Amino acid sequence: AVKLGAQSDKSEGVTRFLACPLTERHTTLMRLEARAEEVMFVTNVASGRVVSATADAFEALKGGGEVHVVVVSTGRVVASFAIGLANCSGGLASAPSMMLSLGPYETGELKFKLFASQTDGGSFACTATLHDALGQLIDRKEVQVNVTDMQVITGNQVPVVRPGTDADGSDG
Secondary structure, three states, X not given: OOEEEEEEEOOOEEEEEEEOOOOOOOOOOOOOOOOHHHOOOOOOOOOXXXXXXXXXXXXXXXXXXXXXXXXXXXXXXXXXXXXXXXXXXXXXXXXXXXXXXXXXXXXXXXXXXXXXXXXXXXXXXXXXXXXXXXXXXXXXXXXXXEEEOOOOOOOOOOOOOOOOEOOOOOEO
């Protein structure tokens, strides 16, 4: 629930605040009118680290694979982080970065789709990145990705008999 309140601090006086806690991503339009000298926008910034980044092996051009990234906030406040994959080698492409809000010493896990743009497999790498609420890179971890060659199966070739031709394809 949205909370409008005031907090008293002996040295600073009274501070008014509007709190809108969110548990998931929302798109909301909100109009606030206030005198600018009374407004302060606070962005909580915390430290954190990438605990692990692992990828499942997948077949080239077969719908892609997944990268699992686990991060932990090592700060003392609830803060937002941007987690993503960057610098992928071998024609790999990943889903876009995602935002995650974490409390102090809380962990979070995100899954990113990964796609191969070639038919050949191999061992590739991507870098899992963690950015703070101000966009500063605070940690990264390389993740190894194994892609198998695309399996091409042509199946049995069956002769086609067209009207006016024999089974061997010659004219009548």
